[in-house]
Amino acid sequence: MSRANYSxxxxxAGQPELVLTGRWTLRALAENGKTDAAWQNHLQExxxxxxxxxxxxxxxxxxxxxxLLLWHTWERKLPxxxxxxxxxxxxxxxxxxxxxxxxxxxxxxxxxxGLIVLGASVLAFKRHVIDFIDLLGRLVLDLFHLLRHPADxxxxxxxxxxxxSGVRAxxxxxxxxxxxxxxxxxxSSLQLRQFGADIFIVNLLGLSIIxxxxxxxxxxxxxxxxxxxxxxxxxxxxxxxxxxxxxTMGVSRSxxxxxxxxxxxxxxxxxLVLWATVLALCGGMVAAGFQLDISxxxxxxxxxxxxxxxxxxxGLTKGVAFGLAIAxxxxxxxxxxxxxxxxxxxxxxxxxxxxxxxxxLIDAVFAITTRSIGLPKF
Numbered sequence: 038m039s040r041a042n043y044s045x046x047x048x049x050a051g052q053p054e055l056v057l058t059g060r061w062t063l064r065a066l067a068e069n070g071k072t073d074a075a076w077q078n079h080l081q082e083x084x085x086x087x088x089x090x091x092x093x094x095x096x097x098x099x100x101x102x103x104x105l106l107l108w109h110t111w112e113r114k115l116p117x118x119x120x121x122x123x124x125x126x127x128x129x130x131x132x133x134x135x136x137x138x139x140x141x142x143x144x145x146x147x148x149x150x151g152l153i154v155l156g157a158s159v160l161a162f163k164r165h166v167i168d169f170i171d172l173l174g175r176l177v178l179d180l181f182h183l184l185r186h187p188a189d190x191x192x193x194x195x196x197x198x199x200x201x202s203g204v205r206a207x208x209x210x211x212x213x214x215x216x217x218x219x220x221x222x223x224x225s226s227l228q229l230r231q232f233g234a235d236i237f238i239v240n241l242l243g244l245s246i247i248x249x250x251x252x253x254x255x256x257x258x259x260x261x262x263x264x265x266x267x268x269x270x271x272x273x274x275x276x277x278x279x280x281x282x283x284x285t286m287g288v289s290r291s292x293x294x295x296x297x298x299x300x301x302x303x304x305x306x307x308x309l310v311l312w313a314t315v316l317a318l319c320g321g322m323v324a325a326g327f328q329l330d331i332s333x334x335x336x337x338x339x340x341x342x343x344x345x346x347x348x349x350x351x352g353l354t355k356g357v358a359f360g361l362a363i364a365x366x367x368x369x370x371x372x373x374x375x376x377x378x379x380x381x382x383x384x385x386x387x388x389x390x391x392x393x394x395x396x397x398l399i400d401a402v403f404a405i406t407t408r409s410i411g412l413p414k415f
Contacts, residue, residue, distance in 0.1 A: 041065050041103065043080070052118070054090040061096055061103030081110050090118035093125060104128045108136075169369050175291040176299060182292070191297050198301030202263040206309060210258055214313035217254060218246065218320025226328040235329040239336055242321040243344035248411065251314035252352045253400055256359035259306055260392035264367040267298050268388040271371025272381040280372075295372075299364040306360025307353040314352065347411035355403055359396050366392040 041059040059065065091111075108129065113136055115129060147153065183190055225241050271294065274280050283290050318340070325331045370388035374380050 052090055054092055056092045056095060057107075058095040058097075060098040061106070062098050062100040063102040065098070066103060066106070080106075089116070091116050091120065093119070093121040096122075096125060099125045099128060101128070101132075104132055108132050165369075168373065169365070172291070172295065172365065172369055172372070176296060179289065179292045179296050189292070191293055194293060194297035195300050198297050199305055201266070202259065202301055203305035203309060206259065206262060206305075207312060209262070210255055210309050210313045211316045213254060213258060214251065214316035215320035217250060218242065218317035218322075219324045221245065221250070221317075222321035222324035223328060226325060230329065235331065236339070238321075238325050238329060238331065239339045240343040242318065242325070243340050244348060244412075246317045246321065247314055247344055247352050248348040249352075249400070251317055252310045252355040252359060253396065254317075255306065255309045255313045255356065256363065256396040257393055259302065259309065259360065260363045260367075260396060261389055263302065264363045264392045265385050265389050267364065267367035268371040268374075268385045269381065271368060272374035272384055275372070275374040276376050276378070276381060278376070295368045298368060299361060302360035302364040303357055304360070306363070307356030310352055310356035345411045351403065351407050351411060355400065358399050358403075362395045362399055363392045366395055 041057075041061045043055050043057045046054050046056055093107075104125075115133070121129075222238060222242055226235070226238055229235055229238055229241070271280070274294075280290050280294070283293065322331075322333055322336045325336060326333060367388050370384040370391070374384045
């Protein structure tokens with residue numbers, strides 16, 4: 038077997054010429070040690086000169102490996118001075134055809150692209166509304182079923198969700214409530230002191246925390262903690278096809294999975310609102326004592342007089358509405374998860390954002406409808 042080799046000569050015209058001989062195949066190159074980097078680098082240095090003539094007529098055999106070696110030596114183009122047999126030239130032509138950069142695909146833009154995007158958004162919103170109404174309908178049917186068959190009440194599931202969403206959320210809600218009370222009292226006292234209105238710190242803290250801040254802060258925490266957990270749980274069950282397995286066994290997914298979560302958050306959220314409100318008032322009372330020298334006894338005695346009890350009932354009612362809305366939104370997005378991890382993360386994020394948005398909308402509705410209840414009249 039003749040080795041792959043080359044020799045440097047001079048052509049008839051006096052130009053430098055490289056004469057390639059032997060078998061330029063994978064086996065021949067490997068057996069003769071022509072695949073090492075030093076030999077290839079030397080060959081490439083010779084190929085950088087445009088005036089060099091390449092004589093490949095004496096090549097006995099050429100395969101794709103040898104052709105690619107020469108192709109890269111020639112810097113991915115055929116040299117201007119090249120003598121080669123037609124059969125070997127076809128190999129290089131095929132390599133050149135496959136080595137071309139693909140043409141950039143230009144996607145034509147429709148003049149109605151904005152309208153198309155708007156239509157797609159409207160259709161997606163329509164699907165969300167239909168699925169949400171379907172979810173509400175299933176829950177109503179489950180409620181009527183439980184009225185006829187109280188023994189089917191999923192008590193264990195409800196108690197488990199109450200423990201996970203309520204009891205285990207008490208530390209974080211207490212901490213956030215207390216710190217919010219301290220911060221609000223401290224900042225308010227700086228302004229009230231300028232006008233000699235120190236005693237009105239009780240009115241300000243009581244009304245803002247009991248009526249607005251307490252319910253909204255708890256709702257945001259519940260949406261980020263319990264709402265995302267519910268969406269992720271249902272989403273994982275969708276990915277692992279556990280929900281389909283329940284349907285195969287004849288178990289109602291809405292009764293066993295959704296109904297307990299909705300009931301649990303409807304019960305737990307107002308209790309967490311009361312818990313966080315008490316801690317926030319305690320934090321505000323402590324800060325008011327340090328900043329304005331208001332005694333704890335005066336604060337506790339003045340609070341019921343300054344804030345009508347109707348504000349407490351409004352706050353607790355908000356807690357019920359917020360809890361139900363968060364649970365419904367979380368279950369809605371959890372059931373929309375497709376069997377892939379990307380859909381799971383996207384729907385979990387959308388669940389938290391949508392739940393917080395829903396909380397703000399409901400709070401705005403409460404602010405408008407209860408504007409004449411529990412507020413001082415001037």
